[in-house]
Amino acid sequence: MQLFQKIIFASIIIMVALFVSSQKIQMDPPLEILLDKSAKYVGVQHPQDLGFYGKGIKVAVIDTGVDYTHPDIFGFGPDGKVIGGFDFIENDNSPQDTNGHGTEVAGIIAANGKIRGVAPEAKILAYRVSDTGESVASDLIVKAILRAIEDDADIINLSLGVNRTNDKIEDAINQAVKSGIVVVAAAGNSGPDLRTIGSPGKDPHAITVGATYNNITASLVATLEIDGKRFQVLPMVGTEKLVGPIAADITFGKYGRSSDLQGVDIMDKILLVERGSDTKDELVYFSEKEKNAANAGAKALIVYNNEPGIFLGDLKNKLEGPEYQPRIPAVSMSKEDGLELRAMLENKTSGTINTFYHPDFVSFFSSRGPVSPFYIKPNLVAPGVFVNTTSTYGMYNLTSGTSFAAPHVSGAAAILLEKSPTLNPQQIKSIISTTADPVSDTFGTLFPQEISGVGRLNITKAFDAxxxxxxxxxxxxxxxxxxxxxxxxxxxxxxxxxxxxxxxxxxxxxxxxxxxxxxxxxxxxxxxxxxxxxxxxxxxxxxxxxxxxxxxxxxxxxSDGTVRISEENGKMDFAIESEQEWSYAKISVYNQDSRLIDSISITPTESKSIMVQNSDTYWIQADLKSGKNTTSIYNTITVESVTPSFALDIGIPNQQLLMLIGIGAIVGMIGLIMYRR
Incomplete structure (x- = not known):
């Protein structure tokens, strides 16, 4: 389940004055609601001004159910907002949400009350596949997708999934898409590592959505540049926007304790310290490090991790009273970068640090691709941080995660389908993806495709496309x-x-x-x-x-080689050309659903063929063994026509099918001999 409202970003809510008392509260919305910020930021106002609100479009929300007693998503049945669905947990027709996640997703899509969703006149089909919001059985996701197909959904929103490939889920998605249903999937919250998108976001036919920050003042980012080298840093919670960059010499102060800073010239410098302490069971809070650095005259504080990877630090903690306000900016960095920077400090080193607002910054938790060498994921990104939306019991919730980026895209798809109902899922996917706005990192460099896809959702451009x-x-x-x-x-x-x-x-x-x-x-x-x-x-x-x-x-x-393919009537033969000597190659053939059709092994002196039964485009991967190294090369081939022959298309690769036929023949012969005896 792509659920994120209870993780580390929850602490940032303290920064938002209207939500000071609690992460989830009953409130009278202010004049400018945060969902209005995210929806307007991605351009929803233009189609809505023209009267397009998703009317007549049914969006299936496969999640923890939907609280259809909420005044903004009110009613269950033909005359309500939630016109149908099913509870796969209780096995009844009342998919009432007791967790909140599904209601939050549904509100972003189609709330129509104090909060207005992206497509406020769209209808919801609610399918409850989890009661905790923490886990969900893959077979229930599959059942819900198949039920959404039966219920004639136009769009399926999947703000949940698994951090691995699940063929059954993807088969169900492919069936939905072939049935004319647009499928939108959250990328997941397992970033910033690469290759962290699992099913359903991995599916080539789904529109996979990562998360950016939002158009609010809490969307703070930081930069650190030293002698032309750019380091990745994250502003700690409590740090504020700077009026301008801070340029100063950098000095090392161990763990940032008062004793560590004695005798160290810190005045007007940037202080680098290590996270934690070298004393067992000693806690040195980030706020303590910040206060000690500020008291010693430092201009800024950098805390590097004491374990691999980067982290998001929080200057606010239970030991600090409400009167505590950080005086200098504090940022975090990875252990690897911290040790590199510490080594640089053996010579005089200066750096420039800055903090500023950046709504289009891709959040560090957003799962990354690649998922396949043959297509690009995620497809795009949308606001998924600090989104205010509906929750259970008539309440509202400020929440973060790719779960809440995806429904912005589902709402956009509803508007496009209202305008042009004959568009098919691939066409919707193309329009939404290609009209996205490219997004840049903190230094103005475009994010790689495996992080942001094409870029951030732009509903205005998609609508006008x-x-x-x-x-x-x-x-x-x-x-x-x-x-x-x-x-x-x-x-x-x-x-x-x-x-x-x-x-x-x-x-x-x-x-x-x-x-x-x-x-x-x-x-x-x-x-x-x-x-x-x-x-x-x-x-x-x-x-x-x-x-x-x-x-x-x-x-x-x-690459330094290529795999050539000759094909006749579905029979593929392969030849490897490479600048390196190779002893063995595994050839794999995939279809456009990213399903393995067959694989063979060849050598420089012995080759084999693969048969395909259908006219289609196929992806070819050749893994070459050269000494102790393995390299991969790729190609694509379109099979124009295949003359029908005696073949069974039962989803079994050709080699295994021939083996089964051979085994069957042997068993038959043994049976015949035994019978004659």
């Missing part, structure tokens, strides 16, 4: 043996007019050059290798159509 781009991403595979590759994009318009866009390709020209042409509704983009520097590189194709700008993320891989 007339162009549908397919595919909505591009992955090129080049090598010394394949120095050029062309990818074709379909450019279709909603109103049926002929597209005439302006194309701009943003990429490092020292790595690859690009050219393009448009023929009718087909955009052809060719990548040409410039430097054979093995690695992965990112860029984008910008498409300007009338007044709307679209972004297609580009991933270009350069």
């Amino acid at each position: 007339n162009l549908i781009i397919s595919p909505d991403y591009a992955i090129f595979d080049l090598s010394p043996f394949v120095k050029s590759q062309t990818i074709e994009f379909d450019l279709n318009t909603i109103d049926g007019t002929k597209p005439n866009p302006t194309i701009n390709i943003e990429f490092d020209d020292k790595i690859a050059s690009f050219n393009h042409k448009i023929d009718g509704t087909t955009l052809s983009v060719t990548a040409n290798i410039v430097a054979s520097e093995i690695g992965e590189y990112q860029g984008s194709i910008t498409v300007l159509d009338h007044t709307t700008t679209y972004h297609i993320p580009v991933l270009l891989r350069i």
